[in-house]
Amino acid sequence: MSDDLTHFDAQGQAHMVDVANKAETHRSATAEGRISMLPTTFERLQGGQASKGDVLGVARLAGIMAAKQTGTLIPLCHPIPLTHVAVEFELDANHHAVCCRATTETVGRTGVEMEAMTAVSVALLTIYDMLKAVDKGMVIDTVRLLEKRGGKSGHWQASVQSA
Numbered sequence: 001m002s003d004d005l006t007h008f009d010a011q012g013q014a015h016m017v018d019v020a021n022k023a024e025t026h027r028s029a030t031a032e033g034r035i036s037m038l039p040t041t042f043e044r045l046q047g048g049q050a051s052k053g054d055v056l057g058v059a060r061l062a063g064i065m066a067a068k069q070t071g072t073l074i075p076l077c078h079p080i081p082l083t084h085v086a087v088e089f090e091l092d093a094n095h096h097a098v099c100c101r102a103t104t105e106t107v108g109r110t111g112v113e114m115e116a117m118t119a120v121s122v123a124l125l126t127i128y129d130m131l132k133a134v135d136k137g138m139v140i141d142t143v144r145l146l147e148k149r150g151g152k153s154g155h156w157q158a159s160v161q162s163a
Contacts (some may be wrong), residue, residue, distance in 0.1 A: 001143035007031035016076050016111050019109040027150030028105040031116035033143035034097050035124045045127075055106075055114035055130045055144055056089050059100075063123030067104050067115040077114050080106050085115070113148050 007157055037045070043054055064085045071079030084105040102119035104112040124140045131138065147157045 006067055011084075014054040014076060016078070017110070019078065022109040022152065024107055024109055025106050025150045026105070027111050027148070028103060029111060029116040029148040030101060030103045030146045031113070031120045031144060032099060032101045032146055033100045033124050033140065034092070035127050035138055035140045036095060036097040037131065037138045038135045039096045041131055041138070042091075042093070044134065045131065046091055046093070056098075059089070059123040059126040060087045060132060062126040063100070063102055063119040067102065067119040068120045069129070070115045073118060074114055076151030078110050078152040080108055080112060080115060081113065082109065082115060083104050085119060087119055089123075098124075098127060100127075111148055111151050113145050117143060117145060 043049075048054070064087055066073070067085045067087075070083060072075045082104055084103070086103045088101050090101070091097075092099055100120050100123045102116045102123065104115040104119065106112050120143050121140075122144070128138050128140065145156075145158065147155075149155050
């Protein structure tokens with residue numbers, strides 16, 4: 001297998017990466033994604049008229065909780081003691097969409113990119129769940145890593161930062 005695919009051993013079998021010899025450093029990651037919906041659904045969300053209550057408040061908590069559970073959801077991820085998780089939403093009225101951005105941080109031996117992407121994914125899925133009664137055609141897309149800092153590979157940033 002290719003040396004850059006760290007989740008495979010020399011025989012091509014999946015394994016959890018050994019991070020014991022890595023230095024503990026401050027690491028952070030930011031991810032984003034969006035969910036688009038019908039104009040009427042967006043209006044209900046924006047006006048706080050969803051029958052299940054505070055959609056964005058619940059989605060924020062779901063994203064934070066998901067980030068903390070990433071190691072149990074993604075088979076080869078290490079459980080990471082997160083030092084900070086932030087989940088934020090931006091309403092895009094022109095496109096009837098909600099953009100979600102999550103930032104995760106730790107001081108540890110492995111990065112937090114998966115935690116940020118998991119937070120975004122679950123936050124957006126929660127929005128879908130809470131609004132699906134009025135709009136089953138919502139679309140979640142563009143979930144991606146925007147930036148990561150720390151560790152051996154250092155700083156990385158996506159070339160375009162807009163969901």
